[in-house]
Amino acid sequence: MNNLCPRFEKAMQLFGKRWVGLILFELLKGPKRFSEMEAELPISGRILSERLKMLEQEKIVERRVYSDFPVRIEYLLSDKGLALEPVIKDIQGWAETWITPEEIEAEEDASSSKA
Amino acid sequence: MNNLCPRFEKAMQLFGKRWVGLILFELLKGPKRFSEMEAELPISGRILSERLKMLEQEKIVERRVYSDFPVRIEYLLSDKGLALEPVIKDIQGWAETWITPEEIEAEEDASSSKA
DNA sequence: TTATTTAGTTACTTATAGTTATTAAGTTTA
DNA sequence: TAAACTTAATAACTATAAGTAACTAAATAA
Numbered sequence: 001m002n003n004l005c006p007r008f009e010k011a012m013q014l015f016g017k018r019w020v021g022l023i024l025f026e027l028l029k030g031p032k033r034f035s036e037m038e039a040e041l042p043i044s045g046r047i048l049s050e051r052l053k054m055l056e057q058e059k060i061v062e063r064r065v066y067s068d069f070p071v072r073i074e075y076l077l078s079d080k081g082l083a084l085e086p087v088i089k090d091i092q093g094w095a096e097t098w099i100t101p102e103e104i105e106a107e108e109d110a111s112s113s114k115a
Numbered sequence: 116m117n118n119l120c121p122r123f124e125k126a127m128q129l130f131g132k133r134w135v136g137l138i139l140f141e142l143l144k145g146p147k148r149f150s151e152m153e154a155e156l157p158i159s160g161r162i163l164s165e166r167l168k169m170l171e172q173e174k175i176v177e178r179r180v181y182s183d184f185p186v187r188i189e190y191l192l193s194d195k196g197l198a199l200e201p202v203i204k205d206i207q208g209w210a211e212t213w214i215t216p217e218e219i220e221a222e223e224d225a226s227s228s229k230a
Numbered sequence: 231t232t233a234t235t236t237a238g239t240t241a242c243t244t245a246t247a248g249t250t251a252t253t254a255a256g257t258t259t260a
Numbered sequence: 261t262a263a264a265c266t267t268a269a270t271a272a273c274t275a276t277a278a279g280t281a282a283c284t285a286a287a288t289a290a
Contacts, residue, residue, distance in 0.1 A: 005207065007210035008137075010214050011206050011214055012136035015206060016133055016134070018131055018277090018278075022123075025123060025127075033236085033237090034236075034238075035236065035237075038237095044278075045238070046240090050277095050278090058218075068287095069287060069289085071236055071237070071286070071287070083212065084209060087202060087206055087209060091127065095122035095125065098195045098198060099125050103173075149268055159248050160270095161249080161269085184266080185255090187267080
């Protein structure tokens, strides 16, 4: 068991965690605040907080505190995080080619209570 | 909420599911049997079965039954699945550059009961 | 001093994953 | 013919992760 490349396995453990892809997608557009991400992603504050903390620990995301009123905290990608851009772009490209509108509709119906 | 590209969101829902990356990584090497994947991946049979069924429904994986003794079932990537190769390769490349040996050791220690 | 704002956290419920034992279909061998 | 073997699952159960709603902390404004 476990004859895989350990680096790949570790990478998939990060990247394959729920919401991580969408968080990176958002942050590739530029720095974001907690509440912006909470509003733009269908993710709960608790989990967003947990994921950002994890991504910060993994040095993929940086957290910057500005002592404005009210306090402003920005999350942005580090170099390690920015280096994931090709992955995100590839997934986008793949999705545009291979995900059909029907699949998306089925998805939206299933989560219509949230939308 | 939910101003994301719905195709990307759907793609991440598949790809960001635990074990999916590792299953695709294995299948990119060529067709595999259930028991081979079960042996090579640190994943339970129940979840492997569940994931393969999902990937089959999504037309990413094909399931071929051979009436040998004992019954032989092969899983292989469809064109849609093969199209994910660049994503996997990018993640591999990223992992080789950015995942440090210390991170992997920490990981191995945490799951030493399985290894 | 009370209210307001952002960025969380805590306690609790629901959903997903993991483990172990069992089943089904087919084939060999006693 | 029936007991045993093999692969590919599935069922029942336990453990872990995610979701929800209400609350907290720090700083300022009214």
